Amino acid sequence: MFLNPDLEIRTSEAAVIGRILTALGELEYILCKSVAERREKPHPIFRALYRISGTSARIEAADALGREIYAEHGMGDASADANGALRLCAGIRNQYAHCAWANGGKGRNGGFYFADLALSAAAATGWDHTWRLVNVRLLRDQYAYFEYVKSLLFHLETGSIAWRRSQLPLFPWPPKRERPPLHNPPERHIPQWISEADRQRHLKAAREAKETVRSQERAHLGAGPNKPAKLSRRQIREKKVRAALRKHRRVQ
Numbered sequence: 001m002f003l004n005p006d007l008e009i010r011t012s013e014a015a016v017i018g019r020i021l022t023a024l025g026e027l028e029y030i031l032c033k034s035v036a037e038r039r040e041k042p043h044p045i046f047r048a049l050y051r052i053s054g055t056s057a058r059i060e061a062a063d064a065l066g067r068e069i070y071a072e073h074g075m076g077d078a079s080a081d082a083n084g085a086l087r088l089c090a091g092i093r094n095q096y097a098h099c100a101w102a103n104g105g106k107g108r109n110g111g112f113y114f115a116d117l118a119l120s121a122a123a124a125t126g127w128d129h130t131w132r133l134v135n136v137r138l139l140r141d142q143y144a145y146f147e148y149v150k151s152l153l154f155h156l157e158t159g160s161i162a163w164r165r166s167q168l169p170l171f172p173w174p175p176k177r178e179r180p181p182l183h184n185p186p187e188r189h190i191p192q193w194i195s196e197a198d199r200q201r202h203l204k205a206a207r208e209a210k211e212t213v214r215s216q217e218r219a220h221l222g223a224g225p226n227k228p229a230k231l232s233r234r235q236i237r238e239k240k241v242r243a244a245l246r247k248h249r250r251v252q
Contacts (some may be wrong), residue, residue: 006103010112014063017096018052023146024093027153034157035066048186059083066156072206082134082152088179089149089171092142094118095182100129102191109192111135112184128198130205132183141180148177196235 007014036042045065052058063083071078099106101116115129151174158171187205188197 004101006101008114009103009166010101012113012136013139015133016136016143020093020139020146021097023143024055024089027089027146028058029147030150030157031059031062031082031086034160035062035159037066037160038066038069048171048172055094056087056211059090065245067159070156070159073159075156077154078159079156082149082156085145085149085152085179091145092145092180102131102193102194104133104191109190110187113191128201130186130203131157131194133189134183136179138184145177145180167189 007203032046033042034046036049039045049062049065051056052061053177063079064078067076070076095116096114098118102115104110104111104113111133112135113131113133115131117129119130120127151171154171156166161168187203187210190202194202
């Protein structure tokens with residue numbers, strides 16, 4: 001029996017949420033293992049990483065320990081992609097781990113809502129919640145992204161082992177998967193139990209969040225909407241190293 005009665009009602013959503021909450025620890029361990037096994041003596045690295053409190057801090061430390069070594073062996077971009085994707089998984093998991101749930105019932109604005117209480121606590125005054133809708137389809141898409149990140153990290157892990165033992169094959173790099181949203185569009189899903197004043201606040205926050213995302217996308221793309229992000233010298237060098245390694249493997 002769930003402590004929250006809304007999770008008793010929304011059992012399909014609760015099942016996927018439970019899988020998401022428990023999956024992050026597995027992904028974190030694969031990352032730490034891949035970094036530790038880049039060293040001749042991996043156990044001290046394991047101990048150092050798991051003496052760090054907090055998943056986010058541990059992920060950052062593992063990234064710092066492994067980044068240069070991965071770059072030297074042509075896996076710098078793979079490491080950056082995997083760590084970026086893992087950070088998104090941590091964000092998804094954390095919003096569910098520290099939230100309040102509410103069953104919105106049926107109807108146009110019904111459904112299963114959550115409020116990240118860290119956002120509520122960040123306000124200077126009051127105790128207002130920012131409700132966001134999730135459903136089974138979105139939750140399954142998010143969990144599928146966790147599975148995708150597992151494949152990214154397996155590629156790094158087997159690369160580590162292959163580098164040390166030189167005979168084991170690499171786990172294949174998976175096809176690119178789109179990043180799932182954190183929640184359904186808030187401007188389309190407004191809890192039907194909130195007051196008119198809270199409804200207006202909800203819509204204002206949704207518009208501001210949407211504009212923030214657009215600004216970040218424009219900044220990432222540069223001058224034009226169709227212009228790809230320019231590669232740095234380091235990224236170009238790493239691509240050349242990876243191409244040379246692939247050519248060497250084909251010759252073997």
